Amino acid sequence: MKDAKWIYEDYEFDNRITNLMWTISGDYDENMDRGEKSFISENVALYHAVTAGGRRKFIDWTKVKKYVISRYRAGFDKDIVLGLISMGSDVVVEEKIIAERPGVYDIRKKAYDDIFANYYKLHTNNLMEKVEHAIILEKMGTSVMLDADTSRLKKALLALQHREDTVDFLKGIEAIYMDYFPLFVEADEDEKKDLRDKQNRLRGDFSDFMLEELYDDDPEESEIEASVEELADALLGESQGDMSNGSDGQSGTQILRVQEEDLEKIYEKVAYYYGSSFLPISEVKKLQNRVCQGEHGNCRIHMTDGVIRSDSRNEFQQKYVKRQQTKNVEVFRANFKICKRNVNKLKESMSRTLVQEEIMDAIPSDAGLLVANKLWRINRSSNHKVFVKNIDNNKGSFVVDILMDSSGSQRRNQSKVAIQSYIIAQALTLVGIPNRVLGFSSFLDYTVIKRFRDYESPLSANDNIFEYFCSGNNRDGLAIKATCEDLLKRREDNKILIVLSDGRPNDIKVGKGQVDDVREAYRGRVAIADTAREVRLARQLGIMVLGVFTGKEQDLMAEKLIYGKDFAYIKDINRFADLVIKYLKQIIAN
Structure with a gap:
């Protein structure tokens, strides 16, 4: 040297x-x-x-x-x-x-x-x-x-x-x-x-x-x-610069040219690697027509329960997922006492913060229900409030979606993200709040959304969360948009979306043959701006969105751009429950 x-x-x-x-x-x-x-x-x-x-x-x-x-x-x-x-x-x-x-x-x-x-x-x-x-x-x-x-x-x-x-x-x-x-x-x-x-x-x-x-x-x-x-x-x-606009050089465009005949095979590969769809094809197409627009115009959606719990002949992939499931469970068991304490603390906090309260508070007022024994105050006291008004503490019913980034960039955090989602879902289920847990990643032009538990699933379904594994890319904006479609249909008064991600939306662009597409690649500023836009749209529609940051400190700025003030960065698992409930209270107050 x-x-x-x-x-x-x-x-x-x-x-x-x-x-x-x-x-x-x-x-x-x-x-x-x-x-x-x-x-x-x-x-x-x-x-x-x-x-x-x-x-x-x-x-x-x-x-x-x-x-x-x-x-x-x-x-x-x-x-x-x-x-x-x-x-x-x-x-x-x-x-x-x-x-x-x-x-x-x-x-x-x-x-x-x-x-x-x-x-x-x-x-x-x-x-x-x-x-x-x-x-x-x-x-x-x-x-x-x-x-x-x-x-x-x-x-x-x-x-x-x-x-x-x-x-x-x-x-x-x-x-x-x-x-x-x-x-x-x-x-x-x-x-x-x-x-x-x-x-x-x-x-x-x-x-x-x-x-x-x-x-x-x-x-x-x-x-x-x-x-x-x-x-x-x-x-x-x-x-590759994470915050670049994706327009510099060939490596930034991330365009994959696929022949027409190969495009026809892609769906078979998606179902083979990730499991069959739990939605009929007609329903999937309706969903795609609604959400695959604008920045996601050339994309498609695949909804699945995964290779273990759906019709799948891919034995190799089943064993691959089961091995990761075993690793996630082992990490959970090694931290069982901490996790159980977090579940109990989160459950108690949610009971006070989210669950409907039956108590009615009666407060003195200038109008309302007359209280006869306070009539003496008239012309004899500066306090002329001889009425009471009942204040309803009922916050209304709640429903929660938990959406996990399952892309390859999360691979180093697989067990951590699975455990965090499990803690939240377990506490919500024990309290009686309907909740759904999903993961998302990309396979060519498909955004694959995997369902670990549904709203009315039993408590035991939370164990499915440990099937969480990471691969591929991530198109956060489309995943959030597709998730909100079902969440908005729920009858509950208050709807909450919790997104666990690393603040790095990044996906390839699939082109048919040699046809050019003027849209920039879905990465860097383009992807961050799109994801932030979908978060704002969800909030405008009445969904409270909380980001739980699972990435590196260097990507915190991107997370802030996407979720604003409503995101939690949890380094210490011992404080997980305290910080989640703190931010849930914050988004409810806002």
């Missing part, structure tokens, strides 16, 4: 490598990320600029990300898949660039000489490391003795240079994985058999991964997202 300083304090050289990347990629709107620049030597830095440009030109990284997520869910070892993609993308990009620009061969040779000089450990037992070294040596024209496994895998990866496009490249990666690596999962034999069957079925329908949900591009959100982003940072250097 000693030479890193002189390379990158030389602004003329820094501009040179950026211009080289632009020349190769043909896209002058892209910037070269620091993670793509080499600190080994000037030669390596120049060559990394070449490959950075090539990766932008020849590889569709949206497809790569979707592929990795899909195969991870199917039980593939993500580290091996990412390693193969890393080495394979170099092979594909290098050969295509050299075919277009033969002079790159000399740049590569000098870079490989410097890279090879920095190898300090050629004797390794790790197959992936041995193959990586072997590929470099092969391209340098150096012949060395290799064991059979290393030699075969090296040849298979080098053969990828003939792959024509990203999907063809990924097919090659999958063939290598299936041929060279066993199943890497911690599971019993039955689960391994299920995973093998699922992986074998993937061979017959490789395009299946194109219908997978996209995860939030934040390397801290979850293990799989972190791994995908680590690869993207290393090979592509993408970055």
Whole structure:
């Protein structure tokens, strides 16, 4: 690292490598990320600029990300898949660039000489490391003795240079994985058999991964997202500003082009991954006609009870959800005393604040019901109030909806969010207040709303909340709008919506074929403004909306923009009940 300083304090050289990347990629709107620049030597830095440009030109990284997520869910070892993609993308990009620009061969040779000089450990037992070294040596024209496994895998990866496009490249990666690596999962034999069957079925329908949900591009959100982003940072250097308007560069548009024939298959995939709809198709279409307008004009709705409690043949997804359910329950049990105390405290507070009160207070008044024994005050006292007026303390009946953000950005908080929702629902149910618990996330152009309990469900239904798991994106504005549709139909006098979210609405835009859509992507300021607008509309219609913030402090500003003063940021679970009732009182008073 000693030479890193002189390379990158030389602004003329820094501009040179950026211009080289632009020349190769043909896209002058892209910037070269620091993670793509080499600190080994000037030669390596120049060559990394070449490959950075090539990766932008020849590889569709949206497809790569979707592929990795899909195969991870199917039980593939993500580290091996990412390693193969890393080495394979170099092979594909290098050969295509050299075919277009033969002079790159000399740049590569000098870079490989410097890279090879920095190898300090050629004797390794790790197959992936041995193959990586072997590929470099092969391209340098150096012949060395290799064991059979290393030699075969090296040849298979080098053969990828003939792959024509990203999907063809990924097919090659999958063939290598299936041929060279066993199943890497911690599971019993039955689960391994299920995973093998699922992986074998993937061979017959490789395009299946194109219908997978996209995860939030934040390397801290979850293990799989972190791994995908680590690869993207290393090979592509993408970055995303949460508060940007989503209009800068290709990565900001988040437009996924889907062929018409694939669009027809999307509903089947939605039902397969999330469970069948509990509403008839006719009712769903009526709902879509009412709520999928404006910013959500190209969207659709899917209402489900989930893969465990609805008609679903997706055994793999059922086991996936059950594993997360077990984790949520384990965290709940580890904090059982605290949770029970919160339920009881919240129940008692709600009894005093929300439940109808029968007591009538009679207060002295200048008009009302005459009190005979106070007539003596007339002309004898300054207090002429000889009447009483009855004040009705009845606040009216209440109904509550709890809406949970179930997108991938919540993955690190899954158990926490499930427990918070359970505490609120349990207290409401014990008090006798009708309440419904829903979760929402996005799958391509569908906003999937999962129902954990309905208004009249028994107390035992609250256990369904622990089925909460996170994946995909989130279109908060549409989820809030769709939820309010049913809430407004309730007969109760007072309607409350509690939204547990991280203040980061973020969704892709699905385009049909090559048709352009002038609307900006649903992220950053666009998504925050839309969600805030739906919250205001709900309040104008008489729904009291409370936001419970479950994200990071850096996103608090977005939460404030969406919910105004009526949101709770609860860091300490011990104070959960106190803070929820405080904010409920606040929104009722307002």
